[in-house]
Amino acid sequence: MSRDTDGLQLTADAYRTIQVRDGHQPEFAQAAYEVLESLEPALKRHPEYLRSGVLERLCEPERQIIFRVPWTDDTGAVRVNRGFRVEFNSALGPYKGGLRFHPSVNIGVIKFLGFEQIFKNALTGLPLGGGKGGSDFDPKGKSDAEIMRFCQSFMTELHRHLGEYTDVPAGDIGVGRREIGYLFGQYKRITNRYESGVLTGKGLNWGGSQVRTEATGYGTVYFVDQMLRARGEQIDGRRVVVSGSGNVAIYAARKVHELGGTVVAMSDSEGYVVDEEGLDIEAVRELKEDRGGRVKDYAEEHPRARFVDNGSIWDVPCAVALPCATQNELDDEAATTLVRNGVVAIGEGANMPTTPGAVKVFQDAGVLFGPGKAANAGGVATSGLEMQQNASRDSWHFDYTDTRLSQIMADIHDSVREMAEGYGAPDNYVLGANIAGFTKVADTMLDLGVI
Numbered sequence: 541m542s543r544d545t546d547g548l549q550l551t552a553d554a555y556r557t558i559q560v561r562d563g564h565q566p567e568f569a570q571a572a573y574e575v576l577e578s579l580e581p582a583l584k585r586h587p588e589y590l591r592s593g594v595l596e597r598l599c600e601p602e603r604q605i606i607f608r609v610p611w612t613d614d615t616g617a618v619r620v621n622r623g624f625r626v627e628f629n630s631a632l633g634p635y636k637g638g639l640r641f642h643p644s645v646n647i648g649v650i651k652f653l654g655f656e657q658i659f660k661n662a663l664t665g666l667p668l669g670g671g672k673g674g675s676d677f678d679p680k681g682k683s684d685a686e687i688m689r690f691c692q693s694f695m696t697e698l699h700r701h702l703g704e705y706t707d708v709p710a711g712d713i714g715v716g717r718r719e720i721g722y723l724f725g726q727y728k729r730i731t732n733r734y735e736s737g738v739l740t741g742k743g744l745n746w747g748g749s750q751v752r753t754e755a756t757g758y759g760t761v762y763f764v765d766q767m768l769r770a771r772g773e774q775i776d777g778r779r780v781v782v783s784g785s786g787n788v789a790i791y792a793a794r795k796v797h798e799l800g801g802t803v804v805a806m807s808d809s810e811g812y813v814v815d816e817e818g819l820d821i822e823a824v825r826e827l828k829e830d831r832g833g834r835v836k837d838y839a840e841e842h843p844r845a846r847f848v849d850n851g852s853i854w855d856v857p858c859a860v861a862l863p864c865a866t867q868n869e870l871d872d873e874a875a876t877t878l879v880r881n882g883v884v885a886i887g888e889g890a891n892m893p894t895t896p897g898a899v900k901v902f903q904d905a906g907v908l909f910g911p912g913k914a915a916n917a918g919g920v921a922t923s924g925l926e927m928q929q930n931a932s933r934d935s936w937h938f939d940y941t942d943t944r945l946s947q948i949m950a951d952i953h954d955s956v957r958e959m960a961e962g963y964g965a966p967d968n969y970v971l972g973a974n975i976a977g978f979t980k981v982a983d984t985m986l987d988l989g990v991i
């Protein structure tokens with residue numbers, strides 16, 4: 541981080557404070573560094589942000605909640621997990637961001653996700669603050685009854701911090717429609733109120749929105765298509781690799797297919813499956829969503845496909861790569877391989893899946909790079925649309941909601957590109973997204989005073 545003027549010294553100071561206070565939270569420090577570094581040109585142009593302490597306030601969550609989640613497993617043994625909710629910034633609206641259930645969850649991971657969420661939510665143009673939560677609970681191998689008891693216990697504590705005007709969680713890794721159902725049921729039971737707007741990602745019968753399931757994956761592909769179109773290209777006819785095979789990955793793959801691209805590889809944490817002529821995306825969806833299978837089962841059921849145990853999916857040559865699994869899954873070595881194999885565009889469906897070194901490899905090679913806070917904002921944007929429908933007790937049709945989503949993604953693309961152009965770097969979507977998101981939040985924080 542540069543230190544050549546007073547303003548930039550302050551940027552460096554803000555990062556140093558994070559290293560001292562939160563150095564033991566590497567994911568959060570990484571996310572903060574990436575944002576602070578790209579804000580330097582904006583801070584140079586707008587010293588008022590530095591004088592008002594906006595940077596320091598943005599990097600410190602408004603509230604961090606850590607709680608015990610006791611539950612009983614099917615053998616009758618009592619188990620204890622740790623629950624988290626980081627209410628990071630509410631300048632633009634109620635805290636909004638998903639819940640992640642995964643053994644890797646800790647306060648640093650939740651802080652990194654909540655920090656990213658602030659800027660992502662600002663980019664959607666909707667009135668949403670930033671937050672994130674979850675637990676180190678591992679849903680894998682648990683029975684349905686165990687998942688329900690865990691969700692009920694989790695919500696028994698969390699409910700006191702939520703509300704449609706306060707904090708509105710959604711799903712993330714390990715939290716899908718089923719878990720949101722158990723969480724919403726418990727919230728309703730404890731509060732004796734049918735507050736649909738307190739959670740998003742709900743089922744269609746009980747306040748959910750059309751397109752929410754598809755939104756993050758679809759939105760990522762709409763965004764990548766926009767980036768390509770800005771260069772006179774498109775997804776149609778392109779070979780695409782999608783990592784992961786969860787919610788984001790499946791619907792990203794489906795939209796690629798609908799736009800005429802060919803998805804040749806997908807993965808899970810055990811390995812990846814390749815079919816040079818294109819995977820059958822509906823078969824992947826059915827295998828994962830309806831049967832709870834693994835991608836290696838796909839290879840067993842489809843003779844044209846082969847399963848690669850533990851290899852890197854980024855070794856598969858492609859024109860477009862969509863990392864849709866988890867953080868730091870694409871490093872500089874993988875990026876170098878992708879560039880050598882002719883990749884032209886990357887869209888981060890997951891949050892921070894690309895390491896800083898890999899981002900640099902792509903940018904140096906002139907590869908279009910859509911950062912997660914812009915490219916995967918379609919999920920939270922559609923959650924915002926779900927909140928609008930709940931507030932007006934309305935429900936919109938699929939096509940109307942999908943049109944709203946694709947318009948929001950086009951608007952995000954244009955505002956990010958315009959901001960990057962204003963700083964003389966039209967293809968630098970990282971710079972554009974960070975400065976556009978930051979400016980909106982920072983201007984609002986200035987309006988609201990030192991709180």
Ligand code: NDP
Nearest residue numbers: 712713714756784785786787788808809865866890891919
């Ligand atoms: P899911 O739990 O539905 O799917 C995650 C997928 O990633 C699974 O296929 C999982 O495989 C795979 N995966 C996890 N770790 C690895 C790894 N180390 N290597 C390869 N594959 C791995 O989660 P989502 O699809 O909801 O979320 C994926 C990412 O997208 C996360 O970063 C999330 O924060 C982000 N995101 C999600 C949004 C949403 O609306 N759902 C919104 C915006 C961002 P396995 O089954 O083996 O664990």
